[in-house]
Amino acid sequence: MNLVPLDLDRDLDLLHAWVTHPRSHYWGLQGATPARVREEYQKIADNPHHHAWLGYGDDGVPLFLAETYEPAHSELASFYDVRPGDIGMHVLVAPPTGRRAGLTSAVFRAVMDFCFADSKIDRVVVEPDVRNEAIARKNAEAGFVEERHIELHDKTARLSFCTRAAYEMSVPHLNPAAFEIANRQLIAKAIAEFSHERLIAPVSLGDDRYEFGQIVFTARRLPMEHWIVDPGSLQGPLDALDFISGLRETLGIPEQLLGTYLEEISATLAGTAWKLTHRRETADELAHAANSKDGFQTIESAMTEGHPGFVANNGRIGFGLKDHAAFAPEAGKPVRLRWVAVLKTESIFVYDGDERAHYLAEFGDTLDHYERQLRSRGLNPDDYRYLPVHPWQWEHKLAVTFAAEVARRAIVPLDESADRYRAQQSIRTFFNIDRPDRHYVKTAIAVQNMGFMRGLSPKYMQATPPINQWVADVVNGDEELRASGFGVLRELAAIGYVGDAYHRTGTPSAYTKMLAALWRESPIPMLAEGERLATMASLVHRDRDGNALATALIRESGVSAAEWVATYFRAYLRPIVHCLLQYDLAFMPHGENLILVLRNHVPTRVFMKDIGEEVAVMNDRPLPGEVERIRMITSVELKELALFTDVFDGYLRHLAGILDVDGVLPWADFWSLAGDCVREHAKDHPAIATRLDLLRPTFAHSCLNRLQLRNTLQMVDIADQESSLIYAGELENPIA
Structure with a gap:
């Protein structure tokens, strides 16, 4: 989401429809004419201490109205001691038009991010009408603390404050209601899949009722030892972490790895709670999206379940709260990849074609920008090739773990990608949303997820493009497969850095899988x-x-x-x-x-x-x-x-x-x-x-x-x- 200054000549009709809608009655403009609305917002436009903003979704559709103002130059100045780093804020989400649930929370956080993007701002102040219970709940979620009620000229208001730290530490998805659902879902899945793998054996109580330990539940038991456990039916202690740890010996978890597995369970619970809070597309909405040109990535980001069989399937150990919000596929946020130049003599590149032509096809004029960056540092672009890097990997690993290589200019940090990408379900693979015809980019990321560190080995990947081409030739050369329309998305190019101390030891490890990438064909041109x-x-x-x-x-x-x-x-x-x-x-x-x-x-x-x-x-x-x-x-x-x-x-x-x-x-x-x-x-x-x-x-x-x-x-x-x-x-x- 992004915010731009409100333009009354451009936005008046939209603004009038929003602020006069019955749902906007707290805005105080019910029944106002377009002229009256223009008059009110012209006052804001003429006030150097008050600003109005139109907010857009990632798809470019207007979604909300925001106002920011300096409390020292407002009615609030007489009600509290204004600090230099204070900013006032109002937000109005567009009236309902069939948009997804959870939009208000997303908009609210986008406006708060906008306020705190100014490093001089330390605190946001709001003064909603005391009757507006819905916005009070949103304020509390974001970290606002109500100080007292005050009498303004047009309302009795809740004077509330949110510091930068309180906002950064707010976790609206970690609430009792969401976590109860998450615990129910995970325990139900654990009972089903551990029973399927014959690790545990629930006892039948008759009439599709079963008991395991202290938990009683309803389930359908189908052939293939397939259990469908109803999460809502669970009765008993519903703490997934205690449930798993209490079964450590039964499940065969090594004592020294119990903490790691529980961390993956905890992260899976938190991920479920986040999706329950922020992703609310219905199955019918997704089915509708499946028949639209833009539905591919909508469905990709809406998935609330990881692998259907694994219980701990959403670990992502290494991601923090901000990382999850920025890079998790369910967040659906556009990501600009980071790029580094690496010495050709200390790296590998495998591609059945011209290397420079590959870069030109993938990022066009940006290649000239990267070459100029190298020249500005006194480096010869002919000595380097270009490697895409996950932003998390650069921040948390490469700038530290490969500091020596960066210092000696074997690895040169450049700029972010011009194109925007979306993370896919595999978390380290990205789809180009600005140029969907361009390749997927698969990056290395030192995050532990579902039993593996998600790195990429340069040595291992040297054979990846030839393997992909061989498989594609087999598939394309087979009459049966051609008739079925079966296809493979080839990984056409691979790149990896091998000039570091970790590679020089000759011992494969997680450190030899931290700086590499693949390019995979997009299916879009094949439709x-x-x-x-x-x-x-x-x-x-x-x-x-x-x-x-x-x-x-x-x-x-x-x-x-x-x-x-x-x-x-x-x-x-x-x-x-x-x-x-x-x-x-x-x-x-x-x-x-x-x-x-x-x-x-x-x-x-x-x-x-x-x-x-x-x-x-x-x-x-x-x-x-x-x-x-x-x-x-x-x-x-x-x-x-x-x-x-x-x-x-x-x-x-x-x-x-x-x-x-x-x-x-x-x-x-x-x-x-x-x-x-x-x-x-x-x-x-x-x-x-x-x-x-x-x-x-x-x-x-x-x-x-x-x-x-x-x-x-x-x-x-x-x-x-x-x-x-x-x-x-x-x-x-x-x-x-």
Whole structure:
């Protein structure tokens, strides 16, 4: 959001509509004519100590009116001892026009940020009408303290103050109501997923009532050990941290890592509370957004759930309050990436093309600006290449951890990007919102999240563009995959700095993964007329009222649930099965790693992403040398788990449960359609159909939470993932 001076010639009609609206009765201009409104605001325009501002949302739409004034030159001067750093403030949010809930809080904080952006301001003073209870609550959330009631010329007012420190320490989402919901949701998920992984065993009380420890709850228990626990039904002690710590031995959490896991649980709770407070889009609103050109990023930022299977799925250890508000995907804030120049002799760059042409395509005239910055420091631009950096990483790591390299000009800080980006669900990947046709940028960030430090290894990434191109060639060269519209978003270029002391030790560590980046294709140029995009993670999203986006999409599509799901399976499941049977090629096709292409709310094809880190060829077929890294010789059973664990258990189990409990499509019908999809593929490709037994009655139950519980700092060894897996018996194959 941004504020610009109010222009009466430009804004009078809008201003008149706002201040005379019934919802604006405390503004004192009910029934005023446009001329009267102009007269009132002309007085402000003529007053050097009073200013009016029009506030815009990130989409450029006017959202609010703000006024700032100097209390020493106002009626307030006779009621309190004015300090030099005081500023007065009024705010009026646009009358309701179908905008999302939570807007008032966002606007209020934008105005407070605007006030405190002036370093001379130490305190904000407000004097709302004592009858305005709603604004009193907003004031309290922001850190205002009411001093007393005063009699102004037109109202009895609450004289209230907010210091800079009080505002910075205000945490409106950390309140009892939001945290009760967050605790209920997390405990319900913990019971469901720990029961699914056979770590705990709730006792049946009959009639879908269960008991575990001191907690009694209602749940649906479906095949595949899938539990749907009703958070609202939980009775008993509802403290998620105590719940987890009390189960440390049962869950197998090493004593020395309990604190780290609890910190991830606490951060997940806080993240849920933040979303409950600030993100209030309904499932119906998101379904509507899914059919609009601008809906892709709206849906991306609205997700309230991380990975559907992991209990501690939103840790982000390292982010502070301001970092979360600035960089978390759910904050939806535009981000300008930082750029550094790094010596070519101490860095790697991999790209099948001209390096300078790549930079020109990604930031245009800004390249000339960066080159001039280098020359102004007496440096030769020909000696350097350009690396994008997450703002958090520069502030918290690079300027300190790589201080020696910055001092000797091996790393040169430049300027922020001209283009604005939005953080994606993976937190370290950014989508260009000013030029959506330009590439995603994936940055390294030393934040601990869901079992891994989210760094990028320059050495590891040297093979990433060749691997992506090889996979893309396989996909594009296959008639079946072309017919399904299945595509991959290639990671086309990789860059990393390797000239530091951490690399010179020769020992891989978190420090050798702090300064690197990737560029990935944007799907925007690949869309046909009428096609829209949404992260596949959205299919397991429920809004704050419990309504599912998948249910809303099916309802809006106008087709039957069975037809919708069957079309989705042809777009998603069939290509995954084909890649596995034809090429022994396995992806990690969970929700965040796929982008759905929707037509009239129906998923008709998909894009796979994160190819470099999460793809494997499970045979001994000849591979180019630079692609050899993705080879994983393994058993037939483990090949089958690429479907059973990663697709059936890891994702579709959750979607099937949502559609069943919503009464949209019964569980059995959902999996019958999945089985039909696999069998139709076998009928069309008999030569490869028997290579794997995808219709076997059971499969090994590979457990994801057990991995994180065992070592929340590094769930698996990336170089040897197979040996890291933990099993808990078998699950029934739902398509057998």
